[in-house]
Amino acid sequence: MRIILMTEPFLPKIDGIVTMLTKTVECLRRSGDEVLIFAPSGGPKDLFGAEVVGLPSVPFPLYPELRLALPRASMRMKLKAFNPEIIHLFEPALLGVGGLYYSQVLKVPLVISSHTNLPAYLRYYKLGILEKLTWSLMRERHRRSNLNLCTSTVTMNDLNSHGIKDLALWERAVDSNLFGPSAGSVEMRKLLSNSEPEKPLLLYVGRLSAEKEIARLRDVIRALPEARLAIVGDGPVRHELERHFKGTHTVFTGYLRGEALANAYASADLFVLPSKTETLGLVLLEAMASGCPVVACRAGGVPDAVQDGFTGFLFEPTDPDGLVNTVKRALSSGTDLDTIRIQARKDVEQHSWEGATDQLRRLYAETIQNWPPKKSGEPEGAVKRLTSRVALAVLRTLLP
Numbered sequence: 001m002r003i004i005l006m007t008e009p010f011l012p013k014i015d016g017i018v019t020m021l022t023k024t025v026e027c028l029r030r031s032g033d034e035v036l037i038f039a040p041s042g043g044p045k046d047l048f049g050a051e052v053v054g055l056p057s058v059p060f061p062l063y064p065e066l067r068l069a070l071p072r073a074s075m076r077m078k079l080k081a082f083n084p085e086i087i088h089l090f091e092p093a094l095l096g097v098g099g100l101y102y103s104q105v106l107k108v109p110l111v112i113s114s115h116t117n118l119p120a121y122l123r124y125y126k127l128g129i130l131e132k133l134t135w136s137l138m139r140e141r142h143r144r145s146n147l148n149l150c151t152s153t154v155t156m157n158d159l160n161s162h163g164i165k166d167l168a169l170w171e172r173a174v175d176s177n178l179f180g181p182s183a184g185s186v187e188m189r190k191l192l193s194n195s196e197p198e199k200p201l202l203l204y205v206g207r208l209s210a211e212k213e214i215a216r217l218r219d220v221i222r223a224l225p226e227a228r229l230a231i232v233g234d235g236p237v238r239h240e241l242e243r244h245f246k247g248t249h250t251v252f253t254g255y256l257r258g259e260a261l262a263n264a265y266a267s268a269d270l271f272v273l274p275s276k277t278e279t280l281g282l283v284l285l286e287a288m289a290s291g292c293p294v295v296a297c298r299a300g301g302v303p304d305a306v307q308d309g310f311t312g313f314l315f316e317p318t319d320p321d322g323l324v325n326t327v328k329r330a331l332s333s334g335t336d337l338d339t340i341r342i343q344a345r346k347d348v349e350q351h352s353w354e355g356a357t358d359q360l361r362r363l364y365a366e367t368i369q370n371w372p373p374k375k376s377g378e379p380e381g382a383v384k385r386l387t388s389r390v391a392l393a394v395l396r397t398l399l400p
Contacts, residue, residue, distance in 0.1 A: 001364060002034045002083060004108075006099045007090035008057075009115075010039035011047075013065050014233075014255050015207055016282035017115045020151075021090055023173070025050055027357035036082045038075065038095065040067035053078055055095065062125050063209065063236050071098025076105075084108050086364050091115040092141065100144050109371045111364070112142055113149035113170060114159065117277045117300065124210035135162050142166075147367045149360075151280040152301025168363055172305060173356035174285035176349050178258070181291030181341070184266030192230035192267060194251050200227045200331055203268035203292065205261070205283045206275075208235030213274045215241065216323055220272065221248045223324045224331070232256050232264055265290035270330055276317045278302050285351070288312065288344035293337055295326050311344040 005025070009017040026048045028035050035050035040057030053075070057067035071094070079102050088111040089099040096112070103110035118138070119131045142148050142164040149170040150156040156167050189197040202220065206212060214231065221229055229250045231241070242252060256264055265271065271287035273296040278284075280301045287294050288305075294312040296302045306312035313330045315322030330337065 001361070001368075002036075002085045003028065003364065004036050004038070004079065004082065004084040004087040004099075005090060006038045006087065006092065006095050008040055008069055008093050008095050009066065009091060010037075010052075011043040013067075014257070016280060017091055019282055020115070020173075020280075022047060023175070023353040024357055024360065027353050028361070031357070031361065033361070034082075036078070036084070038069075038078075038098075040069040040095075042067065065235065068093055069095045071095060071101065075102065079106060085368055086111060088113065088364075089145075096141060100141060104144075107372070109146045109367045110144065111147045111149060111367060112145040113151070114155055115151060115279060117155070117158075117279055120277045121211045139163055146371070147363060149363070152304045154299075154301055154304070155279050170363075171351065171356040171359050172280060172282075172285060173351045173353045174282070174289050174348050175353060176289045176345075179262045179265060179286045179289035181266055181345065183259070183262040183290060185263055188260075188263045188267040192251055192253070192264060193228040194249065196228055196249070199249075200224070200270070201268045202227055202229045202327070203232065203264065203271050203287075204229070204273065205232040205256075205264070205271070205286070206273070208233050208238045208241055210237055211275065211277050213276065215244050216274045217272060218245055218248060220324050220327050221245075221250065224327065225249075227331075230264070230268065232261070261286075262290060265292045268292050270295060270327065272323075272327060273297070273302070274323055276300060281305055284312070285348050289348045291341045291345055293330055293340050293344065295323070295330050297323075307347075309340075311340060311347050313340075 007021055009015060011018060025035055029048040029050055037047060037050055037052045038055060039052055041054035043052060045052050055069040055072060057069040060066045060068050075098055086109050087099050087103045089096045090113055092099060092112060119134045122128055122131050139162060148164060148167050150167060151170050156169060159167060189201060193199055193201050204214060208214060217229060221227060232253045234254050265287050271292045271294045273284060276297050276299040278300040284294050284296055284305050294306060296306055296314060297317050298314040299317045306314060308314040313326050315326040
């Protein structure tokens with residue numbers, strides 16, 4: 001197949017969306033598919049043999065690591081020369097408007113995948129007033145898509161309840177070869193525990209952003225003074241968090257990648273994820289593959305990945321003491337914790353990137369086969385109106 005991917009989350013940014021994109025491209029290329037990627041400038045020019053077209057971009061003020069790229073007329077020549085069979089928008093923002101437009105102009109089926117709970121995120125940035133407008137914009141873009149992919153059942157239900165159709169679940173996946181129980185080391189444990197490897201070691205991995213609610217982990221450290229906490233990752237609230245955790249037994253490592261990240265997971269006693277807004281929680285799968293038991297919130301896509309008491313531990317989002325009490329319960333589980341480690345590892349071993357990408361290719365093929373779309377004509381006027389509404393939303397976000 002000849003596949004166009006358009007994305008604003010892209011390298012050198014590190015997060016679950018970028019991991020999912022890069023692993024998908026790797027598997028597609030291995031299957032012999034031709035892939036052309038449109039992404040913000042500043043990343044690699046080539047990804048597993050797929051050309052990357054870097055577009056001029058600007059940092060998003062609320063999250064500078066995320067760069068927004070505007071569609072350009074020069075995209076048309078690249079697209080026409082590539083002659084795509086399908087266009088896939090990864091969590092589209094401004095660049096996604098170009099995907100909507102060119103899928104209609106070139107008469108190519110369109111796929112949109114949702115990887116974040118954007119409307120919920122707005123509340124954490126004091127922009128809840130934009131939630132209704134955001135859902136309106138999302139309905140506009142998704143109804144023009146021939147297939148809307150979701151990474152969890154809760155996302156599917158949420159989109160469906162807001163009138164979005166043509167939904168399918170994209171299977172979760174993890175690299176069980178990279179992430180494994182044998183990857184840990186005494187040296188990494190010393191680093192993460194600030195040279196106190198004999199103490200219980202808790203680990204968080206992910207973006208350091210408001211919607212992750214990482215500050216709540218201080219309550220855990222207060223309740224368990226013998227525990228040590230390592231926070232792996234970076235993001236817009238890092239300095240704020242460093243001040244918040246000052247005086248506690250907490251280590252900030254910044255980003256870790258590849259084998260170093262696998263080493264960190266396998267060296268910790270417990271992985272903790274306080275977020276209520278996870279749509280997939282790739283870090284949960286990585287921790288489970290590493291034999292690191294997880295404590296996470298029973299919200300969003302987490303229950304799809306974690307069975308409470310069987311492959312991990314879940315706390316209720318409405319229980320103010322749930323996180324602390326569940327961490328205590330996990331640490332006191334004794335031999336039951338070893339059983340959970342084994343069961344979690346067995347569960348995630350069934351979910352490979354190769355399997356998830358094979359499923360994606362089948363969905364692509366079905367979408368292409370069912371072409372042409374249900375809607376006739378080229379709704380250029382509608383796309384222009386959508387572009388204006390997106391621009392207005394961005395302005396409202398950027399202006400004080």
